[in-house]
Amino acid sequence: MDSSTTGAATTRSQAKAARRAELLTAAAAQMAQRGFAAVRLEDIGAQAGISGPAMYRHFSSKTDVLDTLLLDISERLFSGGNAVCDRGLPPYSTLIELVGFHIDVLVTKPDVIVVQDRDLSSLTPEANHQVRLLQRRYVERWVDVVEDCAAQGLLPTMARAEARVRVHAVFGLLNSSPRLPAMDSDRLRPLLTAMALAALGAQIGDGQSTD
Template sequence: MVTVPSSPPPRTQRGRAKAARRAELLTAAARLMAERGFAAVRLEDIGAEAGISGPAVYRHFSSKTDVLDTLLLEISERLFTGGNEVVERGLAPTTTLVELIGFHIEVLVSKPDVIVVQDRDLPSLTPAANHRVRLLQRRYVERWIDVVLECAAEGELPEMGRDEARVRVHAMFGLLNSSPRLPPFPSSRLRPVLTAMALAALGARADE
């Protein structure tokens, strides 16, 4: 199993500098891969974009595939862990659903390049990373489905079975995850628009 281990923040100045360079490389990689596609980007391009010399890049990543694995594993872990944290707050089902939508939108707004890369370049992951990412995605979806069904049981959403809930959740993700490709729009106004669209995809009435 491939995963991104959680570790405490580096305490030394050298450790913090190394972590900052790694983050810069990942940000540069996401930007370039979103613009050009994974196949058209070299590891050297990523280093140049981040202002890091070619040999120094290899201190952080062994290949551009290693970079892609890290990018998509980290975003998948972030979504799954963050979604769980929302659900485990024990709020009312409708409140939980709205909080989940808000959390997902915040990730989209803060990491648009990574979302584009995930949507387009998932097949380029190594087999182990692909398996782990898809497992995390399935678990994330199932948490959403549980909440949607709880809302439906309380009459806050239309009555539906698990299969329909799964279709609605996937359709909602399709809407939300397309947001990085939308025309320019202020993020403060984009959030309520996307929230309304997400609720509509799940069957909420317009007045809710």
């Protein structure tokens, strides 16, 4: 294969990936607004400006779209959380970065978060298993950091089971943000950060910063 053929194939591949991403964005918006059950594959295509039959070049069914959406967001959270934890920062700084990372995902993918909270049960069994596995692993990375902070006296001493409950509570709090009343991002971010840290038992202002 010569360079011109390779270049054309790369361009086609990039165009297909861009179109697929556009369709997923349209699907997330439709499903967040109307619910998975009420959305047809043709509705997603119409929002993205393509015909219903053309949708089948990208996805085999509406459920395939949902599987892809929720697997993508779960993989993004898990890999991003790992990247934060693997930077080697002090435990409390790592915790701050984890909270900030999670909020960043919420800000960029609010529709997907709404769909995940409401329509997780509509996944195929295989996708449901993989999503829940990624979610559990993501939670455990957070729990490790919470325990490290507690060991240094930066959070209250707690059993791992309690740390896990607190992390789940933080996710519930943060993941509700797409449904909160509108607020400027520069005010909402520090508010959510402070609330998340408080849910983990941090004493904000006691030598610790949310910056």
